[in-house]
Amino acid sequence: MSDRPNHITPEGYRRLREEYEALFAGERPKLLETIAWAAANGDRSENADYQYGRRRLREIDRRINFLARRMKAAKVTDPAAQPDKSRIWFGATVTLADEDDNERVVTLVGEDEADAGAGRISFHSPLARAIRGAAVGDLRRVALPAGEREYEVIGIAYPEA
Known part of the structure; x- marks a missing residue:
């Protein structure tokens, strides 16, 4: 491990x-x-x-x-207890827009609960690493297998306690 x-x-x-x-x-x-x-x-x-x-x-x-x-x-790690909910950290549900204005909603979760088809991506995936710490309005470039893409953070949400 x-x-x-x-x-x-x-x-x-x-x-x-x-x-x-x-x-x-x-x-x-x-x-x-x-x-x-x-x-x-x-x-x-x-x-x-x-x-x-x-x-x-x-x-x-x-x-x-x-x-x-x-x-x-x-x-x-309980995402609802995240002290800084204005930035993307573990457990955040994030709405992203790519260069073509296609929206994508992902939730950053642990490796054992990742399911890309359901929108749950590993906290250690390339996309998650690229957007960690970002705030609404930030642009982030990420290298994906299909090529490099740029995403804008449109929304960040955390579960309620």
């Missing part, structure tokens, strides 16, 4: 926790029962239930370990 802090919103942390608990307390115990039942049926070399169960158990255990590490390293 990197040296930078793993910022995450309270909502993002809750989703990680829910997934962890669903796997650890729900899916994993049921799968262990299936594996034990399949193992009791005899020859394991040609027992598809047993082989699939073991493979799925490894996948679940890997995901549980990943989630546990991410939650341990997480620094829960």
Whole structure:
């Protein structure tokens, strides 16, 4: 993992926790029962239930370990508690306009909750790095895979406490 802090919103942390608990307390115990039942049926070399169960158990255990590490390293940061709401920081929902006056709304979130299709971009993405600290009316140039673009900050909003 990197040296930078793993910022995450309270909502993002809750989703990680829910997934962890669903796997650890729900899916994993049921799968262990299936594996034990399949193992009791005899020859394991040609027992598809047993082989699939073991493979799925490894996948679940890997995901549980990943989630546990991410939650341990997480620094829960509530965007509603941001003292300077006139500038773009973690958790801000920002309205941007490009050179062609196309508007784009993005929310800066942690790496574990980023979903570009839903408008949630990682706080460490190129666009987020370019607009961090900007205020309404500021112009920022960002290098994107499709080429360099310039964006103007039109609006900044934070969730209510």
